[in-house]
Amino acid sequence: MQVAEQIINLIQRGYLVKGAILPGTRRLSTFLSIHRNTAVAIYDELASQGWVEILPNKGTFVLVPEQKTVKLTAQAQPLDAAYTYSKTTGFAFQASLHLASTAQITNATYTINDGNPDLRLHPMHQFSRWYSAAMKRKSLITKWNRTGEGIPSIFEQQLTNYLNATRGFRIKPSSIINTRSTEMSLYIVSQLLIKPKDVVLVGQLSNYESNMIFQQVGATIKTVPIDKDGLDVDYIKTHFAKGMVRCVYICSQRDYPTTITLSAERRLELLQLAKTYGFAIIEDDYDYDFQYEGSAMLPMASSDANGMVIYLGKLGQSLFPSFQTGFVVAPENLIHEAKNYLQLLDKQGDLIQEQMLAELIYEGEIHRLIKKNIVNYKSRRDTLCKYLKDYFGSVIQFEIPSGGLAIWVQFEPKISLVTLTREAEKQDLFIPKTILYQDKNTCAIRFGFGSLNEEEIKAVVEKLYMAYHWIITSKLA
Template identity: 30%
Template sequence: MLRPWDLQIDIDTRIDKAVYIQIADAMIAAIKSGKLQSGDPLPGSRHLAGQLKLNRNTVIEALNVLLAEGWLISRERSGTFVAEDLPSFKEVKRKAAAAPSGAVQLPPSIVFNDGIPDTRIAPIPQLAGAYRQIFNRKGRWQMMGYSDSAGDVDFRNAIVQMLNYKRGMRLTTDEIFITRGSQMAMYLTAHSLLTPGDVVAIENPGYKPAWLAFENAGAQLLPIGVDNEGVKVDDLKAHLKNGKLIRAIYITPHHQFPTTVTMSLARRLELIALSNQYNFMIIEDDYDNEFHFGQRPILPVSSYENAQHFVYIGTMSKIVSPALRIGYLATSKELITKVSALRKIIDTQGDNMMEQAVLQLINDGHIKRHLRRATLLYKNKRDAFENMIREHLGDKVIFQKPEGGLAFWLQPKNEIDHTSLAKMLLDKGVQILLPESFSYGEPVNGLRLGYASLTEQQLEEGIKKIAQIL
């Protein structure tokens, strides 16, 4: 059982108040201030007496007062704990109990996230086994020291091989940088590339956490619309021809966030040509490249031979688990040097041990086997979810079955009040994302429903409840 830190109780022998009362009053003050909270365990009387340099009977007397007044409770063979129903908080609890009957008391049972993988199928036993083996290897003490801020060199070599073989890129090890997740990669890129006042074009709707990273670096955002071929490159071209100085564009071309559309080949080629002509950076977030259910995945924009200015960002979190904070960025050696210098200010290096463990999963074939199983599972779940949407929402929404990724994009045929919809669904135990979370300016009329982390039973129950309200 987790025991508390030593309690700081000052005893003043110059006053008339009995010592055991001083102890009791100090504990009550700690509870009222929140330092001690309901359910917190207290030190044993022997330990507390030793800390305060008092007779144990004095401490026991103080605890008995607190037990009698209801501040503490005693559990057989477990110890003494702060009570759940505290004397001075009863009135507050009564008011909370009298809340309106429509208030949500429990967390939602169904959460449509933005496309998080199913952690129940993650190769956790294999990862844990690999991690243990790392500690038993010869030379493990060297691994516990500092390493390259860009990441373990063997792990970077493995990522380079994957990107070159699977995604058609032409990278070397010193053009890859390992980060703690893709958001860190976004932040480091923004602060290494941008100066205050620089303009960054963004997809609208799009991925707001990336926008926040750019704004944090002082950038001005320029929203560019999205249609069924991806970001509208003609709109970007118009801004450039009108003299707009654009430092970078942020895109999610494989499965656009949140609409799931794939950027057409014509637009990819035109975007590269514009980037070369106007000297702006293409920041490509390929957040779920691994899960594509068509004949073959589309190669990244950054893989084209004529792409001169690019930052390619990816993650291992969608492959293994969101809790596994390993991302990466690929770009020029010059920008990697800036990223490395910036990273050292806030974080000397990444998780060298975890990188070695994931590398072992790659080398042992566990990652490849997991991806095969996961892709089949998600494809079947996607097909089942499509049938549910057609059955229950077919006359209410417009959508295209996504060729990949872990979410659907639904557009209600009529304009709806998304805030009211979200509130009514939450009352029914279903949580959805509001369009404000991926819209720049006026919220778009759309719902992004992640399906991968839910069971088919939960998916159908959730869709039925959405259909009832719509």
């Protein structure tokens, strides 16, 4: 097989041209120091794939037998080029400027992110048992071979029940679709909702990932100011007329990145304005599971009687990432189209994951995991706030959020955050560029604490302060 693949490679790259006669099996076996039967097998394999034609008493020819001379080199390439793979295409294609990677490489021991859960809190052994049990279900094969489109699965029914119980919905499975992630949900919704040059309104600083998705579908993004009550709805009324706005993207519990909660009054105003102006509201409830004080605010979609809100959420943030799933709640006609689109992107789905999640919802295990992890995350939030006050005092300002896995930390007086990240890396602390927010009015970091335990939080704050102290002393010097 190795020799056959190499000969195919030579043919494809032009080192062996059509009609070239190949060495006989005796000569080939001697040349390669292999048994003659192996040489025969090589040519048989090539013939079975259609690369050569074997003519009795004449020889083995490449594709067509007219030409009788062997050419072993291509005209314009060195011989070793036959064993390399091209790094660039030989044709033009359109690269996307909007989807440039934000990933950065670091060797630092400590990292601050924008608020990811801690994988160490997930009961791995328990998950293994749940997953194994789901795979052994006799009904799994039947589900895999099901052809009854339009019939809600057990998972869709359980997810519907769960959302009705926790988020105040009164929906049926026909109003919901589950996806691989919130990002996939938003991508599908954007494809259905937004046409090139449609105006999408987002918060003043906003989520860079959602902005990338909107820009990729050709939307024109406009920003709306954020104040202590969240998105400024009056700004929309005074700066945009009916028909000018296609949709408004908001975060249901806490604005990203500032963690400010949209007030109840603003929610009512936005719902009414959406009905009057005819724009859609995309409500991203990315951190519903992490509420420490009081109860999480019910989604606007739960009180939407006019079909103006598309609700995006995530199930299983207290689980290992492989077991998390995104979902969309919207009027049935949009969900129907979204399911058609999902068939193109992810027809297979993950039935084992769905089986396991359905059982975890039914048995109440999801609820127990959330409650257990909230205790840990609340302690980490309080620990971070304490160390920030102890080390930085009045040079930073932050509000203690009622939930979520990040704190909005603002520096006053302002400093160069780029310099801060450079000096922090010298202290073995990596601060990614995606959590930095700096312009003439803003100098802040979205400080995620969820993935750090109490000891790590202390070490991170110490290193951050050392980097900050270096900047201040350098200015004074």
